[in-house]
Every structure is written in structure tokens, then in C-alpha cells.
């Protein structure tokens with residue numbers, strides 16, 4: 001017996017709980033942003049937004065799941081530069097990172113921090129590069145999965161500095177951070193959202209921020225230019241997507257809930273503390289997310305393909 005489920009109309013939306021799929025393990029940067037947003041989105045929607053972590057293959061397990069979900073607005077995903085740009089260049093995916101999704105909102109962006117375990121002898125990025133050169137292939141850098149942004153940044157760093165170290169894939173930056181704090185791995189090229197709280201409480205060391213300017217919430221951390229690896233800029237932006245063919249009115253309603261969440265002073269303060277720059281209001285639209293994803297795809301796919309970065 002198959003129960004008949006009435007179609008969700010825009011007027012009654014959401015008549016069921018919304019699942020916001022996080023494509024990485026709990027406790028990591030994407031999960032953190034999702035949990036801050038989901039509470040305010042639920043209030044605006046007068047509904048329930050449940051965060052579900054579907055980790056694996058740098059977010060592409062979740063990508064496949066959401067791309068195939070019923071397009072009624074009750075399954076949506078938070079994704080980013082890694083899941084919705086890099087994965088398309090690096091993995092052979094059973095879905096298309098652009099064509100199989102409806103963009104909902106461009107949320108925010110933030111740089112990575114190059115962070116190391118507390119016990120590392122190096123106190124500056126220059127010391128770190130010297131130590132890596134003296135100890136080729138000894139150090140380990142955690143990543144959020146093969147082909148993830150942390151992996152790609154580490155490869156660029158190796159090329160720019162002429163260093164070699166091993167990459168250790170995790171199911172997200174959250175579990176990688178647990179091991180960095182415990183001293184099980186040496187480094188992470190990590191979204192500031194994840195690493196800044198640990199830097200602030202003295203659990204790990206920060207060597208540089210991957211942006212041309214310092215973070216307002218961490219002005220003590222030098223930029224990669226200042227620290228000696230110029231131009232290693234990584235801007236890790238997040239967005240929200242629904243499956244392709246989600247009705248426009250429902251997409252617009254979801255966008256309005258994200259926009260309301262991003263206007264909330266509490267949300268804005270949390271994002272700022274985590275080194276996140278919220279998109280200006282006029283760039284929070286589905287069209288702005290689509291345009292940004294397209295521009296980033298055109299910029300990064302050739303770079304990543306030329307660098308021959310493989311998922312294996």
C-alpha cells in the first residue's frame with residue numbers, strides 16, 4: 001500500500017518538517033553555520049528545520065541524496081565552494097553540481113586559517129615551512145575528505161612552498177579538529193569558522209589567514225602575504241540549495257527565511273565572531289548564488305584540473 005502524500009503548496013509550506021542536509025560530520029564549520037541558521041529559519045517559517053549530517057566523499061554522498069530528493073522544499077542542503085564547485089571538477093559524480101539544484105541563497109564567506117597542533121615547534125609560517133622542508137613527508141595535515149577545500153589548499157601550499165607532507169582525510173573538519181587538538185595530526189588548512197574558537201582558547205596555533213586582509217575578529221593572525229606565502233587566497237563561501245524543479249514560490253519562501261535569519265542581530269554577531277562575512281542583502285538572492293557558483297566554477301575548475309587533484 002502506498003500512501004498518497006498531498007503535494008506541498010506554497011501557501012501551506014512548510015506543512016512538514018524541513019530537513020537541512022549538512023554534507024559533513026557534526027561539529028564542523030558547515031554544521032555550525034547550519035545550526036545557527038536553522039533555528040532562525042524555523043522561526044520565520046513557523047515550522048521545524050531539522051539538521052541532518054550526511055557525511056562522506058567530501059560532501060558528494062549528501063549531494064547525490066539531495067539532488068534526487070522530492071523537489072518540494074522539505075529537503076534542502078547547505079553547501080559551499082567545496083561541495084558545489086570543487087567536487088564537480090574532482091569527482092565523477094552521479095549528479096550535476098549546478099544543473100541538479102535550485103539555488104536558494106548565498107549566505108556568507110570566510111577564509112581558511114593555516115593551523116597547527118600546539119606542540120609544533122614552529123611559531124610562524126616561515127618556521128613551519130622551514131620545519132616541513134627539514135622533515136619531508138613526516139608531517140600530517142587533516143582534510144575534510146579527498147578533494148575537499150582543505151585538501152586543495154594543502155596542495156596549493158605544497159606547490160608554492162616546495163614542501164611535502166601527508167594528507168589525512170576525515171568525514172569533515174569537525175573530526176579533523178578533534179585530532180589536531182589532541183595532537184594526532186600536525187596541521188589543517190581549515191575554515192576559520194572551525195579553527196578560530198580553538199585558536200582563541202589556546203588549543204592550537206594559527207600561522208596565517210588565507211585572505212588579503214586580516215580578520216576583524218582575529219587581527220593578531222597575519223595574512224598569508226605578510227606571513228611569507230603570498231597569494232594563497234581561499235574564500236570559502238556557503239550557500240543553500242534545493243533539488244532542481246522545486247517550485248519557485250517555495251524557493252522564494254525559503255530564501256525569505258534565510259534572509260530573515262541573516263538579518264538577525266544574534267546570527268550576525270555569531271557569524272562575525274567566526275570570521276564569516278555575511279553576503280550583502282542584494283547578494284543573498286537565488287540569482288546571486290547562481291551567478292557566484294558559475295563564476296567560481298569558471299575560475300576554479302581549470303586550476304584544479306591543471307593541478308591534477310584527484311579524489312583518490
Ligand code: MLT
Pocket residue numbers: 024025028029030031080082144148149150171172173174191
Ligand atoms: C565541514 O563542515 O567539515 C567542512 O565544510 C568541510 C570543508 O572544509 O570542506
